[in-house]
Amino acid sequence: MPSAIxxxxxxxxxxxxxxxxxxxxxxxxxxxSGTVIINPATGVLARYYHHxxxxxxxxxxxxITYDYRGxxxxxxxxxxGSGIRWRDxxxxxFDAVVRWARKRDASxxxxxxxxxxxxxxxxxxxxxxxxxxxxxxxAQYAYYKDYAPAKRRQLILKWHIAMPLLTWTxxxxxxxxxxxxxxxPAGVASEWxxxxxxMETNYPSHERPGLLARFAAVRAPILAVATTDDDFATPSALxxxxxxxxxxxxxxxxxxxxxxxxASIGHFxxxxxxxxxxxxxxxxxxxxxxxxxxxxxxxxHAAPQNGIPLTP
Numbered sequence: 001m002p003s004a005i006x007x008x009x010x011x012x013x014x015x016x017x018x019x020x021x022x023x024x025x026x027x028x029x030x031x032x033s034g035t036v037i038i039n040p041a042t043g044v045l046a047r048y049y050h051h052x053x054x055x056x057x058x059x060x061x062x063x064i065t066y067d068y069r070g071x072x073x074x075x076x077x078x079x080x081g082s083g084i085r086w087r088d089x090x091x092x093x094f095d096a097v098v099r100w101a102r103k104r105d106a107s108x109x110x111x112x113x114x115x116x117x118x119x120x121x122x123x124x125x126x127x128x129x130x131x132x133x134x135x136x137x138x139a140q141y142a143y144y145k146d147y148a149p150a151k152r153r154q155l156i157l158k159w160h161i162a163m164p165l166l167t168w169t170x171x172x173x174x175x176x177x178x179x180x181x182x183x184x185p186a187g188v189a190s191e192w193x194x195x196x197x198x199m200e201t202n203y204p205s206h207e208r209p210g211l212l213a214r215f216a217a218v219r220a221p222i223l224a225v226a227t228t229d230d231d232f233a234t235p236s237a238l239x240x241x242x243x244x245x246x247x248x249x250x251x252x253x254x255x256x257x258x259x260x261x262x263a264s265i266g267h268f269x270x271x272x273x274x275x276x277x278x279x280x281x282x283x284x285x286x287x288x289x290x291x292x293x294x295x296x297x298x299x300x301h302a303a304p305q306n307g308i309p310l311t312p
Contacts, residue, residue, distance in 0.1 A: 001026050001183050002026045003027040003029050003030045004027070005025065005026070005027060005028075005054055005057050005058070005161060006024075006025070006026050006027070006028050006290065007024075007025050007050075007053075008023065008024045008026075009021070009022075009023055010023060010024050010064075010066075010100075010212040011049050011197050012066065012096050012097055012100045013096065014092040014093060014095070014096040014277070015092060015095070015096065016092050018069050018074075018092060018093075019074075019235065020066050020068070020069065020074045020093055020096065021066065021067060021072075021073035021074050022046055022065050022066025022067060022073070022074075022095070022097075023046070023050075023053070023062060023064070023065050023066075024062065024063075024064055024104075024253065025053045025056075025057045025062065025063040025064075025065065026055065026057060026062040026063070027057055027058075027060075030080075032057075032060060032061050032062035032108065033060040033061060033108060033109075033288075034060075034061055034062070034105075034108045034109035034110065034111060034132075034238060034287075035061065035062045035063070035064065035101050035104070035105055035108065035109070035110050035111070036056050036061045036062070036063045036064070036111045036112070036113060036287065037063075037064045037066070037094075037097055037098065037101060037110070037111070037112045037113070038052065038053060038063065038112075038113050038114075038115075038118075039094060039113070039114040039115065039117075039118025039119065039122070040067070040068065040071075040115055040116075040118050041115040041116030041117060041118055041123060041138070041268070042086070042116060042117045042142075042181065042184070042188065042192065043071065043175055043180075043181030043182040043183075043184050044071075044115070044116075044181060044182065044268075045072040045182060046066055046067045046069065046072060046073070047063040047065075047072070048271060049065050049115075050065060051271075051272075051273040051276075052271055052273075053065050055056075055273075055276060055280055056287075057182060058258055059284055059288075060170065061284055061287075062105065064097060064100075064101055065290065065300075066093075066097055066257025067191075068089040068093050069082075069084050069088060069089065069092070069093055069185075070082060070084040070184065070185040071182055071184075074093075075183075079171075079183055079185055080171035080172050080186070081171060081186075082185050082186075082187075083185075083187060084185035084187050084188060084191065084203075085185075085187035085188060085191060086117065086121075086188045086191040087124055087191070087203070088187075088192070089117070089121050089124075089188075090120075090121030090123065090125050090181055091124040091125060091126075093121075094121050094122055094124070094125045094127075094128075094293075095124075095125035095126055095127045095128070098110070098125060098127040098128065098130050098131065099127050099130075102127070102130050109132040109133065110130055110132050111131065111132055111133045111134065111135070111287055112131055112133075112134045112135070112220075113135050113136075113137065113283075114134060114135070114136045114137070114139055115136075115137050115138060115139075115271065116137075116138050116139060116140065116232065116233070116267065117136070117139075117140075117141060117142070118139070118175075119136025119137065119138075119139025119140075119224065119240050119241065120136075120139055120140065120172070120244075122134065122205075122218060123211075123214055123215035123218055123244055123245060124190060124211070124214060124215075125214070126214060128214065128218045129217050129218060130220060131220040132220055133216065133220050133221055133222075133286070133287065133290060134220050134221070134222045134223070134248075135222075135223050135225065135286055135287065136223070136224045136225065136241075136269065137225050137226070137270050137271070138220060138225075138226050138227075138230050138232060138233035138267050138270075139224055139226075139233065139238065139241050139242075140232055140233050140234075140237035140238060140240065141194050141195055141237075141240075141241060142159065142195050142200060142232065143195050143196070143197050143240060144156050144159075144160055144195070145236075145239060146232075146234050146236045146237035147231060147234065147237075148230075148231040148232075148234055150231075153229040155231060155232075158180070160193050160194075160195060161281050163180075163183065163189055163192070163193050164189065164190065164193040164194070166178075167184075167186050167189040167190065167193075169204065171183065171186060172185055172186050172189070173185075173186065173188075173189040182244060186206070197240070199211075199244065200212055208284065212244070215244040215245055215246070216244075216245075216246050216247050216249065218245050218247060218248055219247045219248055219304070220248055221248055221249045221250070221290060222242065222245055222248045222249070222251070223248040223250075223251055223253065223286050223292055224238050224241070224242055224250065224251065224252045224253065225253045225254075225255065225294075226238055226252075226253075226254055226255070226282075227254065227255050227256070227257055227265045227266070227269075227270070228254055228255070228256050228257070228263060229257055229264055229266055230265070230267045231266070231267065232267050233267065235252065235254065235299055235300070238252045238300075239252065239300060242300075243302075246302075246304070246305040247304050247305065247306075248304060249301075249302075249303055249304055250301070250302050251298050251300065251301045251302075252298065252299050252300040252301075253292065253294045253297045253298055253299070254278075254297055254299050254312050255294060255297055259297075260275065260278045260279055261278060262274075282294065291300060
């Protein structure tokens with residue numbers, strides 16, 4: 001008889017004192033074969049990934065789901081004026097979760113599933129070299145020229161014109177009221193709205209070498225997955241993101257919805273439970289063995305590179 005699945009609420013303190021809230025998922029009375037951290041997309045609650053967490057536990061993993069600072073269970077009493085940035089989600093939040101996970105289990109593999117910005121944030125974390133393997137889904141950092149051409153105008157109007165205007169008038173982005181994801185701290189919305197092509201140029205020049213060095217310190221192999229109908233995670237967006245992980249072996253896979261038996265998937269669909277028997281089963285091959293289950297769908301592969309790129 002399979003062990004019961006346990007979901008325990010956890011609190012994790014970051015190095016700057018901020019406290020995150022999340023869940024540890026595991027099988028009762030059974031040692032996990034490894035730990036998986038699930039990093040959410042921007043403005044998406046951790047509970048969106050709970051079905052996947054349960055699935056991974058059924059297949060022998062312990063799983064950590066959590067809300068970034070400013071989101072869901074980790075939201076402060078007052079979002080306006082909180083000073084929270086996108087970068088903080090990696091530099092402080094993800095960093096703390098990795099350290100917590102390693103303290104809990106130092107002897108088994110630590111892996112990451114990162115959705116959208118959640119696949120880019122690990123590079124900001126000093127603890128990211130502790131990761132053994134990464135699977136990213138639709139991972140990119142919202143540079144507007146990378147959006148799908150057919151939807152680019154619409155997405156720019158929404159996220160790069162309407163969002164900063166609404167953030168300016170409210171002091172934070174009121175996404176929940178609009179049905180546009182969750183509310184976002186002003187700093188997060190600003191980084192999204194005004195993101196430049198080269199990520200590091202969004203920050204002071206004296207900080208850029210250190211940022212690039214952190215990304216280059218990550219050596220975990222990365223399998224970056226997206227679908228042909230993802231308007232955010234186009235091939236150019238995926239490559240722009242993966243190029244920062246220059247010390248990792250990294251591959252890009254683009255899947256057609258029809259190949260998974262669906263008419264459409266988009267930026268969020270692969271985390272729906274309807275993909276339990278197709279995408280979720282296949283990704284276990286990567287998590288368990290480090291083998292790409294979709295070799296025919298690879299559009300780009302890069303071997304690890306030495307050194308840190310120069311920055312303007």
